[in-house]
Amino acid sequence: MIMQRKALKQIVGLKPLPEKVLKRIKLMIFADAHHVLGQMAAALTGAHEGKINDVFDNALLRTAHDHRMLHFEMNRLERALEGTEITPILLKGAAYVARDLKAAQGRRVSDIDILVREEELDQVEKLLMQAGWKADQETDNEYDQEYYRQWMHELPPMRHGKRGTIIDVHHLLLPRTARYKIGIDQMIDGARTIEASALKTFCPADVFIHSAIHAFADGAFDNPVRGFIEHYYLFQDLNESDRKDLCVRAEQVGAEKPVGLAVWCVGFLFSDENAQKMAKNMKKPMLFWLLRWALISKAMDGLTSPLAKALLYIRSHYLRMPMRLLVPHLTRKAIQWRPMSRKPVDLPLP
Amino acid sequence: MHEIIQFIMDESVTDLPENSTVKSVGKSANVDHSAARRNLLKLGVAGMPMVLTLKASARQLAISQLNCVIVLPSRMRILVDSDGNAWSGTRNISYDASKGGYKLSDIQKFKDHRNTREFTGGLPNSLTPSACSSYSYGGGQDDCDDDSGGKGDDDDYDYYYDADFENASSDLDLLMQASSNTYADGIEAGYSSKDDDDDDDCEEPTHIDCGYYFTTLRRNREIRPGDFIDGSVWDLRGDDGLFVALSLQYACGVSETGWPGISCIVSILTYLRQNGGSNACPPY
Amino acid sequence: MAAGPITDDMKWRSSSDGYIATEFDDTYLVFVKASAETHFLNFLSFGIVTETESVAQTATELAMNLRRRFELTDEELTQELVSLTLSELDDTGLIWPETV
Amino acid sequence: MSTVTRVSDLSRREIRSSLREGSLLLHLGPFAQLISGSSDPLIDFLQDTYRDCQVELFPSDVTDVHLNLRAPNILRKFFRPQVVPDPGFEVPAVPLPIEMAPLAFEMGLNLSVALKCCRFVTIHAGVVADKDGAILMSAESGSGKSTLTAALLERGYRLFSDEFALVGLGDAVLQPYPRPISLKEETIPIVRELAGDEWISPIVKGSPKGDIAYRRARRSDIDQSHKQAKAKLILFPEFEPGMRPYKRRLNTAEAILRLIPASTNFGLLGEQAYLAITRLFDDAVAYELSYGSTEQSLSLIDEALQERDDHAA
Incomplete structure (x- = not known):
């Protein structure tokens, strides 16, 4: 585990790259497999000799494409909502890129996520459809459509018919059934307009809060390595007053536990003293230590314990919905999907 | 799309509005272009697009x-069940509407045959037949007869079904309409029907007309x-x-x-x- | 399909910074930097792009100016075709209503 | 501790153990490729078809590509050794019988370049060059591109690539990537005739693409793989038996219009790719060619080159 913390620190440039070539190669394969090679390149570019510059150039060219695509999608989104009073809040990658945060540098982005007020949802959906987005095929069936609309915090994903890009329109940050109730209205009220744009992002503290919620109160934490690095950079992006805000704000909106966990992770994994100090005074989730073990174990990939995986999977659903919904849902999903078994990509090196 | 572009090229002649950002190639000099342009506008009114987009990804590769x-190098038959499982092989499955559909033993033989490939799950809903409801399982009332008429071996049936299969399969489509229970439920219902007041004393059904889709793709x-x-x-x-x-x-x-x-x-x-x-x- | 709602009083803009164009035989190969897409424009659609570069114009103003520029009559260059072409161009991001 | 040698200088045992360790580094043109996954058919193939290539048994630096030739990760009813190329990102990998490891290897490298390379504009094309510049041939599969590439090698051109034109961002200079030329089915005897039997690899039979063989890159191609070239001729060839030879000069815009779709990363690179493709035409002229035989295609190319020179003079 110590070695893995080292890997995270090397990726963000807190520790020098391994001198031994095989170790260096292994680290870069690890970064690539977890989609953070671009971030590694952005953090380390220019400081090295030899082939690594080619590899970093390559990674940066790829993320430049993602960012350009995202900017165009933002442009198209604004265009689609032209003439309305709706000012969507960009979430996650889109927000980091729009604000040019450290968390955006070299980050891969594929979809655009936005948040609107629930009462605006129908109009936004209608306008996006008019502008060429349509229900994505993956969820374009009665069950998924109804499931999303009844229980989820977002519309079923929409894909643009010509460009093929996906937009997720949220009205909440967590499913309606989720255990954590987040003060979404306060967060929306605190959002800030992006200059010369009809789009907004959360205030800096809320940006961090949302990322923490996304990682720890929702989903199965699909890509923990990327998630940890995101928290680290978002924390670096907060100035002193933002950090003070963060504690207050987390409590106000009811997200102390996920935020506490995220800050703890930044402190523990990246030895960030500010985060360590801050985490001491913050609430931790139930079963904190067990969870901590599971998360870290998952981040270590190849070493993944099936138990940790199962724990996270059940937890993610436990967080999203009460048992009476959970059991039928998981059963239904099991019948509907039957996914192919795909082992994670083997590392080519021992 | 290439034809449209070629068409535009052929129909139009040259004139350039002053614009420093435009690099000009293949420009021919001072031709009277106005007729061609008017033609183009007429086509526009008739619905021809004025902007064409080159798919900015490996389109030629794509083509x-x-x-x-x-x-298909040989005939292929495919059986699909309501769980999204599929089997592909070459044996036939007899269908007899009067007896209640597909012969269950044929279905089993098809699945078990050594040359059959099995695909476990994963078919999209659009290709999966509906599951049987407890009531649609089985077929006509007289399906308790043993299948004396259907004892012929599979090869006997090949000829008949090859000729007539298109119809059979579209009938099947109609039969496979909405129901909520799974095939397994249907089977259970079938077995448990021993005790109920069904007119027939059938031990177990021999045919099935729901929960499966079967098709033949010709060589x-x-x-x-x-x-x-x-x-x-x-x-x-x-x-x-x-x-x-x-x-x-x-x-x-x-x-x-x-x-x-x-x-x-x-x-x-x-x-x-x-x-x-x-x-x-x-x-x- | 347009990229968003269109009203008659919208004034349209473009910018030559946003694209690279290569002309051949009255047709224009136009690379749009923001979308990284390449489009083919004919004299009319490209004319709309260049026309709206210096001053934002409504569809009606555009039709008038284009008729003058290309020496065409109302019947030859209909308002309807100009509006239709505007919505096609809107989709490429080459032009946009002024407030966006 | 690490040295660059040719494959032919290594023993089979050395190659095997390096492939097992996943530490075999293959240098080809601008790419360093780390290969892992040992199998006899792959070792045979490397020793035959890549014999003159530069390799290291132990990598001296990080690499552009990591290609793992591994067993497919599925539960199978019967055990029979199979192989899939795993370039480290999700690709549709067909499990191939182990005898087809060479094919998996070539497919894996092609996928890596087509889908992961961003440092060059990659265009699906064959490229050869002489001292005056490069000829780029962009065509769909089955249009005789490989045969034409192989035929031009016999005319004194050096091999850049049979699969990808690598166009430099900014300078639009073409970069050699001398991999073996992949020959399918009926082109195998044609190229065997042209190049001589000793230049053709053993045939991989019954692959998903039919019978496959490779025409090796020559030692001189490999040793000059650092020497870039500007394009002088851009061709869109089309072969059909019995077709009357025909050539048509394309204007730049039309040629661009046909090159863009042949690029695997044009959309990804955006403006840089557009500018690079445009700059190809600073020195090059473009033609569409159709022909019914290799001889015809070669004389059409001669004519095109002559026209280009006349025009320049």
């Missing part, structure tokens, strides 16, 4: 990748997987779509060997990857 045709049938690409995602329909769905499972690493047209499927998968299709492999 070769997407245009491939799979020609030399041409299948164009590219027809099922919508943008960068699969839209699988019909028997050809079913074949493509199974090919995808093979190409994505589920089955064994010897599936026709795999290079065509792989080239399409590659195209989809290049074009950002995130669901090229099942589930679609």
Whole structure:
């Protein structure tokens, strides 16, 4: 585990790259497999000799494409909502890129996520459809459509018919059934307009809060390595007053536990003293230590314990919905999907 | 699209509005272009687009990748159940509407045959027949007769069904309408019907007309997987779509060997990857 | 299909910074930097792009100016075709209503 | 401790153990490729078809590509050794019988370049060059591109690539990537005739693409793979038996219009790719060619080169 913390620190440039070539190669394969090679390149570019510059150039060219695509999608989104009073809040990658945060540098982005007020949802959906987005095929069936609309915090994903890009329109940050109730209205009220744009992002503290919620109160934490690095950079992006805000704000909106966990992770994994100090005074989730073990174990990939995986999977659903919904849902999903078994990509090196 | 562009090129002649950002090539001098332009405008009114978009991704590759045709080297039969499982093989399954549909023992033989390939799950809903309800299971009232009329061996049936299969399969479509229970429920209901006041004293049904879809693809049938690409995602329909769905499972690493047209499927998968299709492999 | 709602009083803009164009035989190969897409424009659609570069114009103003520029009558260059072409161009991001 | 040698200088045992360790580094043109996954058919193939290539048994630096030739990760009813190319990102990988490891290897490298390379504009094309510049041939599969590439090698051109034109961002200079030329089915005997039997690899039979063989890159191609070239001729060839030879000069815009779709990363690179493709035409002229035989295609190319020179003079 110590070695893995080292890997995270090397990726963000807190520790020098391994001198031994095989170790260096292994680290870069690890970064690539977890989609953070671009971030590694952005953090380390220019400081090295030899082939690594080619590899970093390559990674940066790829993320430049993602960012350009995202900017165009933002442009198209604004265009689609032209003439309305709706000012969507960009979430996650889109927000980091729009604000040019450290968390955006070299980050891969594929979809655009936005948040609107629930009462605006129908109009936004209608306008996006008019502008060429349509229900994505993956969820374009009665069950998924109804499931999303009844229980989820977002519309079923929409894909643009010509460009093929996906937009997720949220009205909440967590499913309606989720255990954590987040003060979404306060967060929306605190959002800030992006200059010369009809789009907004959360205030800096809320940006961090949302990322923490996304990682720890929702989903199965699909890509923990990327998630940890995101928290680290978002924390670096907060100035002193933002950090003070963060504690207050987390409590106000009811997200102390996920935020506490995220800050703890930044402190523990990246030895960030500010985060360590801050985490001491913050609430931790139930079963904190067990969870901590599971998360870290998952981040270590190849070493993944099936138990940790199962724990996270059940937890993610436990967080999203009460048992009476959970059991039928998981059963239904099991019948509907039957996914192919795909082992994670083997590392080519021992 | 190329024809339209060529057409525009042919129809138009040259004149350039002053604009420093435009690099001009192939410009011919001072031709009276106004007639050609007027023509173009008429076409515009008639619906010809004034802006054409070159698909900014490997389109020419795409053309070769997407245009491939799979020609079936031999007859192939496919059985699908309501759970999205599929079997492909060459044996026939007898269908007799008067006895209540497909002969269950044939279905079992088809599944068990050593040359049958099994695909466990993963078919999209659009290709999966509805499950049986407890009531639609079985068939006519007199299906307790043993199948004396149907004892002939499979090969006897081949001829008949090959000639008539198109009809049989479309009838089947109609039979496979909505119901909520699974096939397994149907079977249980069938077994438990011993005790109820059913007119018949049948031990167990011999035929089934729901929960399965069975089809035959003839030798030399041409299948164009590219027809099922919508943008960068699969839209699988019909028997050809079913074949493509199974090919995808093979190409994505589920089955064994010897599936026709795999290079065509792989080239399409590659195209989809290049074009950002995130669901090229099942589930679609 | 347009990229968003269109009203008659919208004034359209473009910018030559946003694209690279190559002309051949009255047709224009136009690379749009923001979308990284390449389009083919004919004299009319490209004319709309260049026309709206210096001053934002409504569809009606555009039709008038284009008729003058290309020496065409109302019947030859209809308002309807100009509006239709505007919505096609809107989709490429080459032009946009002024407030966006 | 690490040294660059040719494949032919290594023993089979050395190659095997390096492939097992996943530490075999293959240098080809601008790419360093780390290969892992040992199998007899792959070792045979490397020793035959890549004999003159530069390799290291132990990598001296990080690499552009990591290609793992591994067993497919599926539960199978019967055990039979199979192989899939795994370039480290999700690709549609067909499990191939182990005898087809060479094919998996070539497919894996092609996928890596087509889908992961961003440092060059990659165009699906064959490229050869002489001292005056490069000829780029962009065509769909089955249009005789490989045969034409192989035929031009016999005319004194050096091999850049049979699969990808690598166009430099900014300078639009073409970069050699001398991999073996992949020959399918009926082109195998044609190229065997042209090049001589000793230049053709053993045939991989019954692959998903039919019978496949490779025409090796020559030692001189490999040793000059650092020497870039500007394009002088851009061709869109089309072969069909019995077709009357025909050539048509394309204007730049039309040629651009046909090159863009042949690029695997044009959309990804955006403006840089557009500018690079445009700059190809600073020195090059473009033609569409159709022909019914290799001889015809070669004389059409001669004519095109002559026209280009006349025009320049």
